[in-house]
Amino acid sequence: MTGERTEVVVIGGGAIGLSIAFELAGRGRRVTLLERGEPGAEASAVAAGMLAPTSESEGNAASLLNFQLDSLCRYPEFTAAVSELSGLGCGYRSEGTLWVARHRDDELELEHLAALQRERGLTSRMVTAREARRLEPYVVPRAVGGLLVDGDHQIDPRRLLPALALAVEHRGVDLRRRTRVSGVFPEAGGVRIAYDTPGESGELRADIAVIAAGVWSEDGIDTPAPPLGLRPVKGQLLRLRGEPIIQRVVRTPDVYLVPRSDGELIVGASEEEQGFDAQPTAGAVFDLLRDAWEVLPGIYDLHLDEISVGFRPAVRDHLPVIGPAGAPGVFLATGHYRNGILLAPATAYWLAEAIEGGETPPLLAQLQASRLAGAG
Ligand SMILES: Cc1cc2nc3c(=O)[nH]c(=O)nc-3n(C[C@H](O)[C@H](O)[C@H](O)COP(=O)(O)OP(=O)(O)OC[C@H]3O[C@@H](n4cnc5c(N)ncnc54)[C@H](O)[C@@H]3O)c2cc1C
Structure with missing residues (x-):
């Protein structure tokens, strides 16, 4: 084989691709990451x-819950390593979640949720209205109770991602922006990856290619992977800003509010089957603001900074796809749906184990592409 050669090519510079590149480079692999735009x-x-x-x-399936819990445990070490290499904070916080019951209906739903959590060995605690308001004084006075989940944490993706992009480069990853992959072709002794940049087309050869291009992992890339049936689940989310009014994540069955230390308050999120329509809609904004205002009336005075729209990568069972793509040297890491930020450290760690060990680790057993045979 001729031309440029590396050990691993990762396709896609989102949370998943960057985390995989970070992990593999940390294990001493020579990694090139190709991203069609900016990471x-x-x-x-x-x-x-x-x-x-x-x-x-x-x-959630037990296989997903176990994988989520594994990933959550990895977060402190993961962000510490990213911060140390990049010199940037990742906005990691561990204050937990307060679910608020606005009325008896919500309260029954939270009791049901708490019982399900107990059955699965997870910890949470029903709280009185008074305690909910003591924990979060801006919660609406007519709240009738709540559910406290201390074990939930959060990260600021808009701090994590730039830090991760810098950290992978510090680990020696060749991160190429504005490089769109058009094909992944297994061949004798490795994999050939075809790409286009604004000025030219090129090819790279590698021992291994990891397709981690989110919802575009089978869109515009010619790959040997079986059809996964990936589809975009549109999510709209609002970014408000002002004096902080909550300390921890506040949720109801209809909406979540996530505070950042710099005064940003996230209100999310819609879930829509609209294909790749990236337009924000009045209806989604209306629903989010109304639902948020019902639990936290103080949002009324905050500034509306941004309406964000994103596409969650989903397959039909809503579990991620992590492992071999069914052709030598080609791996998949996609379909993370609502959980890609949470699952980034575990995806990176266990995929690296699968690549190095040549076997499927038990935690990935239910997440293989083969379960989707016939999708598309
Ligand atoms: C509104 C909303 C709220 C969410 N909230 C949460 C949350 O609270 N917690 C959580 O864990 N998850 C959450 N998620 C889910 C999470 O955002 C996704 O699961 C995760 O970002 C998927 O990461 P990814 O790297 O697979 O995809 P992406 O971030 O989409 O990255 C894919 C990358 O691949 C690149 N690419 C595509 N095609 C090519 C190509 N041909 N060549 C090269 N590069 C290519 C793209 O440019 C992109 O940078 C939320 C999602 C939405 C939309």
Whole structure:
């Protein structure tokens, strides 16, 4: 084989691709990351950044919950390593989540959620209205109770992603922006990756290629992977700004509010099947503001900085796809749906284990592409 050669090519510079490049470079691999635009500019830049396996456990498969919990445990070490190399903070916070019951209906729903969490060995605690207001004084006075989840954490993706992009370069990753991959072709002794940059087309050869291009992982890239049936789940989310009015994440069954230390307050999020329509809509903004105002009336005076729209990468069972793509040397890491920020450290660690060990680690057993046979 001729031409430029490296050990690993990672395709896509979102939270998933960057974390994989970071992990593999940390294990001494020579890594090139190809990103069609700027790193961390798509779904990962829109995400609220909740690291909340307990709050989000309802309806999740056991395989996903175990993977989420594993990833949450990795977060402190992961962000410490990223911060040390980049010199930048990642906005990691561990204050937990307060679910607020606005009325008896919500309260029953939270009791149900707490029972489900208990059954799965997760920790949470029902609180009285008085305690909810003691914890978060700006919560609406007519709240009737709440559910406290101390084990949920959060990160600011708009701080994590730039820090991660810098950290991978400090680890020696060749991070190429404005480089769109058009094909991944297994061949004798490795993989050939075809790409286009604004001025030219080129090819790279590698031992291994990891396709981590979010919802575009089978869109415009010719790959040997079986059809996954990836689809975008549109999410709209608001960024408000002003004096901080909450300390921890505040949620109801309809909306979540995520505080940042710099005065930003995230209000999220819609879930829509609208294809790649990136337009914000009046209806989603109206619903988010009304639902947020019902639990935290103080948002009325905050500034509305931004309406963000992102595309969650989803397959039909809403579990991620992490592992071999069914052709020698080609791996997949996509389909992270609502959990890609939370799952980034575990995805990177366990995919690296799979690549190095040549076997599927037990935590990835249920997350293989083969389960989706016939999708597309
Ligand atoms: C509104 C909203 C709220 C969310 N909140 C949370 C949350 O609180 N917690 C959580 O854990 N998750 C959350 N998520 C989910 C999370 O954002 C995603 O699961 C995660 O960002 C997926 O990361 P990714 O790297 O796979 O994809 P992306 O971030 O979309 O990155 C994919 C990258 O691949 C690049 N690319 C695409 N095609 C090519 C190509 N041909 N060649 C080269 N590069 C290519 C793109 O430019 C992009 O940079 C939320 C998502 C949304 C939309």
